[in-house]
Amino acid sequence: MGATSTTAGPAGVGWHPQALLRRLRSGDAIAHTVTLIFAATILLITVLLVFQLWVHSGPSRAKFGWNFLRTSTWDPVFDNYGALAFLYGTVVTTLVSLTIAIPLGLGAAIFLAELAPPKLSAGLSYVIDLLAAVPSVIYGLLAVFTLVPLMSKTVEPFLKHKFGFLPIFKGPAYGVGFLTAGLVLSVMITPYIVSVSREVLLSVPADQREAALSLGATRWETTWKVVVPYARSGIMGSVFLSMARALGETMAVTMVIGNTPQISASLFSSGYTIAAVIANEFTEATGDLYLSALIELGLVLFLLTFILNGIAQLMLMASESRGGGGQRG
């Protein structure tokens, strides 16, 4: 956000010692070099990561090829591996969590930034930041002891009773499964959306609001039609961040999802995610093929994150080119 492009030195300066010294003295060149090194380091780490995943997943890629992504059998005894059920579980739980967390988080952020009295806003923001710092195993434990019984005894029977005609609310209600995992994830990622979105909304210049109000817009119209669109890219940034967290969350998910690699339209059904199966099985994976299949799952998760982020970026670009709000630098 607000990235000012670093001014690269003019190309034709040449390498005269005095010129170099002058540029060094001004500090720009040093800052340029140092930040460039830092940026390159991050890129290098990412490249190395993918490279390592690629190399170590070799045996599995050679044996299964694209079938790894097309089949959903996961059988460590007979060395037969397919990632589809894990992919499905990862995408479904992330979608469920975003469906809940985006409106919730954005709504809370708008209230805190635009409508709440400053003191209340500061206090609440502090609590929300605290929520983001709670370790995921705590969320998982809370979910196992309170959310799972609630889901199996109250929420899921209710949904089945009222909306049972929908395929997503069918089947037996165990309390563990996609829906519960998605709910836990939504609680975990909402603080990110609230915290970042609130900062972004607060940084929208006051004159934008004043202009809208002076044209006769109501308070809500100003917020919804001027402030939020203006802050759109920052808000999307918070959504990316929380989506990445949801995709990669391990501990809390594995505690409530039921850990069965299956594809089912029902959100009540138990499932499995990529991050969860890696965490569950990596320590005891003895065979070479087994290990490399788990590493290939890591590669798949990386690519999935990459693709979903790409789609989100495209959506952002499309919405910006449609116009509407102002552009932030």
Add this chain to the structure above:
Amino acid sequence: MKKILLALSLCLGLATVLVADNPIQLNAAGATFPYPMYSKWFDEYHKIHPEIQINYQSIGSGGGIRQVLAKTVDFGASDGPMTDDQLKQAGFPILHFPTVLGADVPSYNVPGAPDGLKFTQKALAGIFLGTITKWNDPEIANANPGARLPGDDIIVIHRSDGSGTTYIWTDFLSKISSDWANKVGKGTSVNWPVGLGGKGNEGVSGLIKQTPDSIGYIELIYAIQNNIPYGQVQNAAGTFVQATLSGVSEAAAGAAKNMPDDFRVSITNAPGKTAYPISSFTWLLIPAQIQDAQKRDIIKGFLKWMLTDGQGYCEGLAYGKLPAPVVTKELKAISLIQ
């Protein structure tokens, strides 16, 4: 504050220098199931021999085997014996030394049913294969006359993390059911035909507690320490046995008669009228050739202590003791380390 910290660390540093000049460090890694036992042993051994320190990382059996193969540790530990392929892959001989015994017990949550339900071998295999789906199935009901069993669907709960507990359970099911052996097989993780997965003993027992009509398997130690009631299992002799530490040792004693020289033996479904059928050794994996003479002597010394005095600590931590014939055989095998 900083000064205090500095002084403290100085004292600590001085203390280590004074107490044990140049302690010899050995590194080991592997199974998580015997970790409480091993850390107790290494701790006690360090008290007797302050100059020796053994670090144990409980990273899982798979990791233990890999690290022994890669020679990044002095010795490893595993809940399942290494396979022939893995031993061949090593390129150097690796010895197995059984250390303690563990067992799995069936735990269930059936509203109205009594504690200590009896499970025939057929019933357990059928439930976990998904062919027996109701609690009032004749295979369960006939073994438990008088017990009130509902006609509800059975919900199977298994471990989701790779685990020696799962290895023992599936090893048992493979022995008693050819269907299981052919379709599912044995391993630290398997492709479960039915059921939900919970992470760790606590995950499985938590799910069982919260899911009516469920059944799962947990470690005997975990059940004992947390007072979780569990069912009886029919053994090879046909009697129903409630798991106890002595029943587990008995199963091992029965197996000791046919103990192969490399100790890689499964003792599930062992003969013996009171033998508990779902139990197993856990092993230390020790390279047969150790170049460093000092380390070699330490490992040999530790093994000797672990097999004699060390066994005395087992029952305090709810692990099954090695039966005497196995100890004798292992003491002889120590000389194979060269």
